[in-house]
Amino acid sequence: MIYAEVKTEDAEGTYLAHSITSHKGRLSKGHLLTSSDIDDLLMSDIGMVTTIQLEKHDVHEDSAAAQLGQFVSGNGVKTSPAFTGRCNIYSTEHGVFETSPQDIGNINSVDEAITLATLSPYAVVHPNQLVATAKIIPLAAPSQALEQTRGLAQLTVHPFRKLKIGLVLTRLPQTKKSVLRKTQTVVNQRLKSCANELSEVTVVDHTPNSIATAIKDLRKSNHDLILIFGASAIVDRQDALPKGLELSGGRIEHFGMPVDPGNLLLLGHHSGSNVIGLPGCARSPKLNGFDWILQRIIAGLKISKDTIMQMGCGGLLSEIPTRPQPREKMPSDTSHTTPKVTAVLLAAGQSRRMGPENKLLQEWQGKPLVKWVADNIGKSHVEHTIVITGHEADLVQESLQPNDVEYVHNPDFADGLSTSLIKGLMAVPADSDAVLICLGDMPSIHSAQLNKLISAYDPENGAAICVPTFEGKRGNPVLWSRNFIPEMLNLKGDSGARHLLGNYPGDLQEVVMDNTSVLSDIDTPEALSTLRKTSFTK
Structure with a gap:
């Protein structure tokens, strides 16, 4: 390829080396300049352009990408039209994608202009799923190098068969x-x-x-x-x-x-x-x-x-939460029969449904709602409590004095509940076995109910997640094995981790409770009024 800055009127038939904008719009890098383009550029007072002229043995990026895509396509895949030097390759089947890492490496070693990226070998794929992309890095590839890639690799999707x-x-x-x-x-x-x-x-x-x-x-x-x-x-x-x-x-x-x-x-x-x-x-x-x-x-x-x-490389998969971790056995002097539980108390929200008042600071029987929650966690078998603050953080901390808790502030509390949950999970001590996710607006849950959840926790026997229920309805708080924390750190928006429950039916234990407190959060003036009319005493 020959790069040159030339007069605009002499640039017809060359390719733009850099994107350029005229009064009619933007011409992208690699665009083949036509007579109409030249007129447009001259009318925009663009007198010089940097261009590329392809030499005899150069193959334009789109043609080169399309050829590479065809060279590597086997059964069960299809190519898309090349654009800006890229040819995407898609599966046509629901099945297993097969290729050789060594073969892909051989293609990528031919010339720095030629690249091929694929999914991992033996990935399960679906029709129209992207499995590879052939990309030419500059605006052209040497024809000799491109020809050398022919036959070096093949991408195949083996469709699932119907078996008995x-x-x-x-x-x-x-x-x-x-x-x-x-x-x-x-x-x-x-x-x-x-x-x-x-x-x-x-x-x-x-x-x-x-x-x-x-x-x-x-x-x-x-x-x-x-x-x-x-x-x-x-x-x-x-x-x-x-x-x-x-x-x-x-x-x-x-x-x-x-x-x-x-x-x-x-x-x-x-x-x-x-x-x-x-x-x-x-x-x-x-x-x-x-x-x-x-x-x-x-x-x-x-x-x-x-x-x-040959499966050992990459064979160290994520731990299954219900399975013991033989590679990380606890020393005998630190073993324990009761799980170490850390509570994450979410107290950062803006209480929009309550109106102008912070619901967590509203009083019931002489104490703020969030104080009831923290006190009852403190009376339970929970070893450590992390309080996540956000909205009116100083007032929340003041209301919880003198509780022995750790405070973690979430400056992004307005972006949704998940941001507060993630802050709390990141602060869970390394020696904790499980984490209890508590809401600051559920003051009626008493320590005995929390202890019942902790007693039910038995990850080796299908109870890595303990969910309280009343009359068949699931409530809060939920006790999670710490092995779920990495997945929970990927949560987004204004939702917690409850949607993950459906992914782990074999790890979930429902714990029956004797009253509705596990279903009752106080997030509206009406709910607060109803609570204050009750004679329930801690």
């Missing part, structure tokens, strides 16, 4: 029916995300012979994929699940995987069908190693021992 899938659930004498139902629900949710669903579910005793019989029965009815969820985790190849697979006439391909959570996964085969022994973490809907195996199998990709052993 059976699930074997094993039980021990102490196994609860609710656990079996939950397991079936979560497994089916996973399958639906891959355009499939369970065709048959069978529950058998946790013995090799019972498991073997179930596997043979499912193969007789031509199931393409057999999933086995044991009542206890697989310990080794001599455990009930692998022994049952071998007794059925199947074989073990591999036990274990370098993905955490998901280590204790069993991969096997029986008469042409895949058999998977699920790790215990698959009871949670959160991402784990089983998802990676399931998605690829349904998409028709071959899974072998070698495939699994």
Whole structure:
């Protein structure tokens, strides 16, 4: 490419090196100047322009991007028309995206003018989802370099196939029916995300012979994929699940995987069908190693021992809140049976529905509403309280004297409740097990109710989130395992974390309360008037 500053009247047929604005509008960088453009520029008193002339072996950015897009497009993808040196590549299928990081690196190493960015390999994608973009950095690419990229990489989306899938659930004498139902629900949710669903579910005793019989029965009815969820985790190849697979006439391909959570996964085969022994973490809907195996199998990709052993890079996944953290065990001298709970008391709002008065400072039975909340938190098993202030912060702090609390001010309180919640969560001590999100306008909740929530907290047994209820309706406050904090830090706007509850049905414990206080917030003059008419005494 040749850059030159030339007289405007001599610039026809060249490309603009920089954007320029005339009285008719803006001409972008890379624009091919026409005779009409020249007239327009001259009428705008623009006598000189910086232009680019393409040399013999230059390929214009749009043509180069389009060619690169075509070079790398395989089955299941399509390209868009190139514009400003960019060609976007989209999926045409619901399935698994496949490419090679090494191949993409090879393309990007050919010439600095040529770049290709893609999604991570084996990502689940949907039709019309962007999976890659080919971008030419300058206004042209060398034709020789562009030709070198041909055949270096291929982007493919493998569509999910419709399979006949059976699930074997094993039980021990102490196994609860609710656990079996939950397991079936979560497994089916996973399958639906891959355009499939369970065709048959069978529950058998946790013995090799019972498991073997179930596997043979499912193969007789031509199931393409057999999933086995044991009542206890697989310990080794001599455990009930692998022994049952071998007794059925199947074989073990591999036990274990370098993905955490998901280590204790069993991969096997029986008469042409895949058999998977699920790790215990698959009871949670959160991402784990089983998802990676399931998605690829349904998409028709071959899974072998070698495939699994290559999953370690990137295999350290987010911790599942209901799962212990073996990499970070507490020292024995700091262990405890009662969870360490930090309360975050939200007291920053502007009380718009109450009118000109700050609702938190309104008195009831001789104390401000927010003082009632803080006092009752102080009487509970909560170890530490963080009060988030914002609107009339000084008055709120004054009303809470002499409570032993930590104050965190939120200067952005007017931007919504989420900003205050995030401020509080960021201040939660590192040794806290759980966080209790309390609202400053719920003075009727007493310490015994808070203690009931704390007593119910048992993350290893499906109670990582404890929600109070009255007559089937969910209320506040909600107790969350600290492992949810990273996700809660992404909240936006004037909403709290309640919408996250639907994402974790297997981690949620409803705690029944004996009165309506968990449903009653005082955010209007009418609600305050009703409260003051009650004779309820702390």
